[in-house]
Amino acid sequence: MSTDLDRRLREVLREVADVPAPEFAPAAALAGVRRRRRRVTALVAGVTAVVAAAIAVPAVALRPGPAQPAASTGSSVVAGYVFANPRIVQRSNLGDYRVFDRRSGRYVATQWRTAVPSPDGRLVAVSAWDYGKVGIVAADRVLDEAAVRWVANSLDPKGDPWISAVWSADGSRVLLDAGVSASLVDGRTDKGYQVEVDALVVDARTLASRVVRLRSVPPDPPVDIRKIVFGPGGKNFAVAMDVGETPARSDGILVLFDERGSATAQIKIGRETVPDQPFSPDGRLVAVHSDVAYGGSTRVLTLSTGTEVGRSDGDAVGWLDDHRYLVRTVGSVGVVELGSRRVLSEKRLAPAGGDLTGVWPAALRGTAPPGAIVL
Amino acid sequence: MDAEAEAEFGRFVTARSAALFRTAYLLTGDRHEAEDLVQATLERVAQRWRRIGHSPEAYARRVLYHLQVERWRLRSFRREMPVDQVPEAGRGDHAAGADLRVSLEAALGKLTRRQRAVLVLRYFEDLPEAEAAALLDVSVGTIRSTASRALARLRVLCPELVHEEASQ
Numbered sequence: 001m002s003t004d005l006d007r008r009l010r011e012v013l014r015e016v017a018d019v020p021a022p023e024f025a026p027a028a029a030l031a032g033v034r035r036r037r038r039r040v041t042a043l044v045a046g047v048t049a050v051v052a053a054a055i056a057v058p059a060v061a062l063r064p065g066p067a068q069p070a071a072s073t074g075s076s077v078v079a080g081y082v083f084a085n086p087r088i089v090q091r092s093n094l095g096d097y098r099v100f101d102r103r104s105g106r107y108v109a110t111q112w113r114t115a116v117p118s119p120d121g122r123l124v125a126v127s128a129w130d131y132g133k134v135g136i137v138a139a140d141r142v143l144d145e146a147a148v149r150w151v152a153n154s155l156d157p158k159g160d161p162w163i164s165a166v167w168s169a170d171g172s173r174v175l176l177d178a179g180v181s182a183s184l185v186d187g188r189t190d191k192g193y194q195v196e197v198d199a200l201v202v203d204a205r206t207l208a209s210r211v212v213r214l215r216s217v218p219p220d221p222p223v224d225i226r227k228i229v230f231g232p233g234g235k236n237f238a239v240a241m242d243v244g245e246t247p248a249r250s251d252g253i254l255v256l257f258d259e260r261g262s263a264t265a266q267i268k269i270g271r272e273t274v275p276d277q278p279f280s281p282d283g284r285l286v287a288v289h290s291d292v293a294y295g296g297s298t299r300v301l302t303l304s305t306g307t308e309v310g311r312s313d314g315d316a317v318g319w320l321d322d323h324r325y326l327v328r329t330v331g332s333v334g335v336v337e338l339g340s341r342r343v344l345s346e347k348r349l350a351p352a353g354g355d356l357t358g359v360w361p362a363a364l365r366g367t368a369p370p371g372a373i374v375l
Numbered sequence: 376m377d378a379e380a381e382a383e384f385g386r387f388v389t390a391r392s393a394a395l396f397r398t399a400y401l402l403t404g405d406r407h408e409a410e411d412l413v414q415a416t417l418e419r420v421a422q423r424w425r426r427i428g429h430s431p432e433a434y435a436r437r438v439l440y441h442l443q444v445e446r447w448r449l450r451s452f453r454r455e456m457p458v459d460q461v462p463e464a465g466r467g468d469h470a471a472g473a474d475l476r477v478s479l480e481a482a483l484g485k486l487t488r489r490q491r492a493v494l495v496l497r498y499f500e501d502l503p504e505a506e507a508a509a510l511l512d513v514s515v516g517t518i519r520s521t522a523s524r525a526l527a528r529l530r531v532l533c534p535e536l537v538h539e540e541a542s543q
Contacts, residue, residue, distance in 0.1 A: 005526065006498065008536055012479045013499040017401050021393035022410055026385040029417035 232283030267306035482532035490525035
């Protein structure tokens, strides 16, 4: 029986694929390569300049047994890597995260599908190509698979986690998206979908984890989930999602959840998404930015009403303690004062422009030592 | 890239882009997305043309699948949507073939990107499990389980496929 199904499937797939192909011009691909080469060159120059001035990062090794505290300091060993994310640099994403090796001055490909450094830069959450396998590793051993402490695996009951790349601001916890489902609410029309997102919260120190099921009924059918993040104050959760009748006519909302997973509020965020740490330290504001790889714009909204109170160029990266926020623009990082559109204290990281990468909300709060690139 | 390499790359594009596009169409289900995907793939191939030596086709396919399967922190709900109304089974008339094709296209759109990629690799490209696994950088077991889940889902989403199967 299954052999017949296989055969039939083969036949129909060939029919489906029988579509006229457009002409592809080799020159277009070559032009794209030249553009990218210029960008990467500028990027490498920029990151190298910053690395040269960076403060040494003590090494943290995760050994078998209980994990070491993330905030441990005091070692004189210099971590060898600063993170870069070529997915931001390049339009397409093959998934090849790379780390910058200070000693050789070159980028080194990692074996990870995703690699996201903690705010203090000492640890990295990594996901393997083996789907759903997520772990934590010391930054200076990020290329050493044996050093990874696995915290989730799709084969275990915790589901099929998709790393959401979100660390808590203090670096003590990692948040993973362990599964999403949408189901019709009984007795309602096709608009009555209940969305359930399983947030897997992992303690970075002990590696203990728990699943919090986040339930909400969005105003329209769900289309995409954009990101799951820790909520205001780092206790609760928030999910940015697309809702709408079709993907082409969808709109974004940010749903806030309490610590038990019940939806408490939602605000419209349009076509935008949220950075890893989108909430102001007092928990009253949220920064949203355009959902493009880089060079977009940021809006600041009040959580209570969704009113816009700030707007600037650049993609929000995170907040400072004094209601200013950090943005990433093409080739630079800058600070924006609330109510001002201007990017202040801008730091050009790539002298000739180009694309910036490796900017994470590291050390924004004065955490020492800084992880990657800081102002 | 020197002139000779550019000419070689041009010949590769002329000879293989249509085939890549068909695969991309199966993976995306959308002509424009497929076009984008192939264009991005060709850029990547051009970038590494010197290093990929005698196997640009294999490298291009690898890039194509990875580009499609991976998304920057974005997951689609569409694959999770329950189906409240399954399509009608094939009617046995001359339009049944077209219906099945349309139904299968719709069903493919409801699979995850990876499930779709695995099905295309196994049943369109006819790759053995080990080669499909190598191309997607996953284990053979993952290919098997993904294919199994995808087929199970297709049976629900596209019952015509099963009816056709049973009637033959």
